[in-house]
Amino acid sequence: MAAYKRPLVGLVLKVPLNVLTPAVLTRALLALALLTLYVVSGFSRTVTVAAQAPPQRIISLIPSTTEMLFAMGAGPRVIGVGNFDRYPPEAMTRIKVGGLIDPDVERIISLKPDLVVVYGTQSDLRAQLERARIPMFLYQHAGLPDITATIRELGTRVGSAKEAHALAGKIEADIEDVKKRVSGRTRPRTLVVFGRDAETLRGIYASGAIGFLHDMLEAAGGTNVFADVKRQSIQTTSELAVARAPEVIIEIGVDTASAKGRNLSAWDALSSIPAVRNKRIYQLRGDGMMNPGPRISGSVRRVAEVLHPEAFRK
Amino acid sequence: MSIARRILVTWLLFGVAAVGVCLLAPLVGSTSISLLRVFDSSVPFAENADAQIFFVARLPRVLAGALVGSSLAASGVVLQALLRNPLATPFTLGVSAGAALGAMLALTLDLSSGIAGFSAVPIASFAGSLGAVAIVYGLARARHRGLSTNVLLLAGVTLNSFFSALILFVQFLSDFTQTFRTVRWLMGDLDVSSYAPLMAAAPPIALSFAAFAVLPRRMNLLSVSDESAASRGVDVHSTQRLAFLSASLATGAAVSLGGPVGFIGIVVPHLIRLMVGADHRLVLPASAFGGAAFLVACDTVSRTALAPLEVPVGVVTAIIGGPFFLWLLIKDR
Numbered sequence: 093m094a095a096y097k098r099p100l101v102g103l104v105l106k107v108p109l110n111v112l113t114p115a116v117l118t119r120a121l122l123a124l125a126l127l128t129l130y131v132v133s134g135f136s137r138t139v140t141v142a143a144q145a146p147p148q149r150i151i152s153l154i155p156s157t158t159e160m161l162f163a164m165g166a167g168p169r170v171i172g173v174g175n176f177d178r179y180p181p182e183a184m185t186r187i188k189v190g191g192l193i194d195p196d197v198e199r200i201i202s203l204k205p206d207l208v209v210v211y212g213t214q215s216d217l218r219a220q221l222e223r224a225r226i227p228m229f230l231y232q233h234a235g236l237p238d239i240t241a242t243i244r245e246l247g248t249r250v251g252s253a254k255e256a257h258a259l260a261g262k263i264e265a266d267i268e269d270v271k272k273r274v275s276g277r278t279r280p281r282t283l284v285v286f287g288r289d290a291e292t293l294r295g296i297y298a299s300g301a302i303g304f305l306h307d308m309l310e311a312a313g314g315t316n317v318f319a320d321v322k323r324q325s326i327q328t329t330s331e332l333a334v335a336r337a338p339e340v341i342i343e344i345g346v347d348t349a350s351a352k353g354r355n356l357s358a359w360d361a362l363s364s365i366p367a368v369r370n371k372r373i374y375q376l377r378g379d380g381m382m383n384p385g386p387r388i389s390g391s392v393r394r395v396a397e398v399l400h401p402e403a404f405r406k
Numbered sequence: 407m408s409i410a411r412r413i414l415v416t417w418l419l420f421g422v423a424a425v426g427v428c429l430l431a432p433l434v435g436s437t438s439i440s441l442l443r444v445f446d447s448s449v450p451f452a453e454n455a456d457a458q459i460f461f462v463a464r465l466p467r468v469l470a471g472a473l474v475g476s477s478l479a480a481s482g483v484v485l486q487a488l489l490r491n492p493l494a495t496p497f498t499l500g501v502s503a504g505a506a507l508g509a510m511l512a513l514t515l516d517l518s519s520g521i522a523g524f525s526a527v528p529i530a531s532f533a534g535s536l537g538a539v540a541i542v543y544g545l546a547r548a549r550h551r552g553l554s555t556n557v558l559l560l561a562g563v564t565l566n567s568f569f570s571a572l573i574l575f576v577q578f579l580s581d582f583t584q585t586f587r588t589v590r591w592l593m594g595d596l597d598v599s600s601y602a603p604l605m606a607a608a609p610p611i612a613l614s615f616a617a618f619a620v621l622p623r624r625m626n627l628l629s630v631s632d633e634s635a636a637s638r639g640v641d642v643h644s645t646q647r648l649a650f651l652s653a654s655l656a657t658g659a660a661v662s663l664g665g666p667v668g669f670i671g672i673v674v675p676h677l678i679r680l681m682v683g684a685d686h687r688l689v690l691p692a693s694a695f696g697g698a699a700f701l702v703a704c705d706t707v708s709r710t711a712l713a714p715l716e717v718p719v720g721v722v723t724a725i726i727g728g729p730f731f732l733w734l735l736i737k738d739r
């Protein structure tokens with residue numbers, strides 16, 4: 093069997109196969125592994141290590157990083173933004189290049205960017221930009237502290253380190269101020285809802301114990317009723333809502349077609365919930381609320397103001 | 407045993423089973439409640455958490471499961487007889503895809519004001535299902551006297567893929583959170599959390615079941631062939647029309663209430679046939695009761711298996727129904 097195979101393969105590869113002893117093969121494999129490691133690490137280095145000159149043609153696909161760039165004064169160098177970017181208004185004058193799940197790679201490449209801000213889960217986009225040798229800034233958010241960390245890293249990468257550090261410091265100080273005002277007060281058990289069907293209690297999605305909505309609530313002096321659910325979100329049935337008996341319900345929503353907002357009276361059906369009985373259901377609207385960007389400290393403050401109105405009275 | 411007695415026994419047995427499941431299901435859930443407190447009249451209802459969990463959260467949900475389950479299972483029986491195809495489901499003829507498209511549009515356009523105080527989603531999905539039915543029906547009648555079951559089947563399958571493509575397009579245009587909500591809708595959700603959606607879905611379902619009541623004997627004859635049915639005095643065309651329209655109406659109402667919960671319309675009728683044989687006078691009522699019991703039981707699993715998280719009920723029925731469907735494909739006939 094082997095005697096038959098060897099000359100055939102040898103002919104194709106044009107190498108004397110008797111050279112390929114196990115020892116040689118092992119070394120070749122080892123070399124290949126090292127080479128792969130080198131290439132891969134090289135790729136990641138091109139991604140994370142700052143280029144020499146600050147980038148002049150930046151593309152940001154995600155609303156929060158677009159906001160960060162504008163807030164740290166790098167706005168004039170931003171040439172392309174995501175389809176869902178609405179803030180600051182100036183960002184809407186830039187060319188739209190798709191979104192988180194459907195980036196328009198062709199358009200991105202055609203704009204000849206020298207930096208593209210890419211979210212960690214956009215692996216296809218990453219691979220394509222790597223092939224096109226376009227530098228990237230990679231980031232991923234898991235909670236509140238990541239926001240200011242990303243601002244600092246992004247600022248360093250685009251050559252606006254000073255402004256970025258000042259911005260991040262201001263955000264952290266503002267959040268600290270809110271924390272100080274609410275410290276020592278009883279923390280109401282709160283249900284943070286970020287999605288619900290109109291007019292009914294169907295399709296309720298609430299914040300679990302992971303993510304920036306949960307962190308925001310904690311910083312604002314509330315206790316998450318789903319502190320035991322180690323997930324970003326949880327679909328909340330009416331049974332769960334009654335069983336968890338929140339003292340406060342906060343519906344956080346983005347501005348979409350529904351200018352009037354959700355009708356909160358749907359909750360009246362579950363009057364045994366303390367928040368319903370005591371009329372402590374609030375709606376916090378505005379696209380900044382759901383956006384883990386530079387306006388986050390304002391969002392934390394708005395949550396704190398409904399949880400602890402007395403702490404913010406002059 | 408005479409057929410009249412067998413019908414009576416079938417009604418009794420399956421009826422008792424369905425009612426039993428519906429009575430037991432509200433007793434279990436992600437939280438434990440005490441029946442004593444549920445019916446404790448000294449605490450006002452507005453402050454009685456146990457009573458609200460029982461009457462507002464669980465009971466409407468169980469009733470929704472019963473309505474949706476029995477509608478889908480009965481529609482499955484009727485369509486399998488009409489199309490003479492054991493693999494037909496209530497979703498074969500495009501009704502569910504039309505309903506889904508309607509729901510997607512309502513969710514994506516975020517019709518937050520609702521329509522006359524009702525959520526826009528069930529209304530839009532019911533309208534979508536009626537639209538799909540009208541298209542399929544129009545096509546099946548266009549070139550034929552009566553209904554061509556071949557055209558019905560082909561038009562339904564084609565419409566299914568066409569609407570699915572439109573759904574994908576709508577999802578593509580919508581933003582991230584909306585896409586998630588639409589995908590979730592497709593998995594089915596019976597947590598209606600009030601009685602209003604039940605009241606809205608009940609009339610069309612009742613109308614369909616009234617039609618189902620006169621169908622079984624004619625379907626028995628039709629399932630042999632159109633000719634033999636006609637020779638026994640069955641008005642083939644009007645029977646086909648009645649079967650198609652009533653099954654579609656029930657399916658549309660069920661989907662608008664609970665979403666397109668899969669596999670009920672195929673698993674339940676076949677299980678029932680294994681138990682009671684092929685006579686539609688037995689299969690249809692037994693499937694209606696069996697579908698209610700099956701979906702309510704699946705929804706109880708969905709509510710409790712990973713509590714406080716919820717497994718979408720369509721996932722539960724698919725995990726049970728998918729392998730069963732495959733077994734059905736290869737089993738000896």
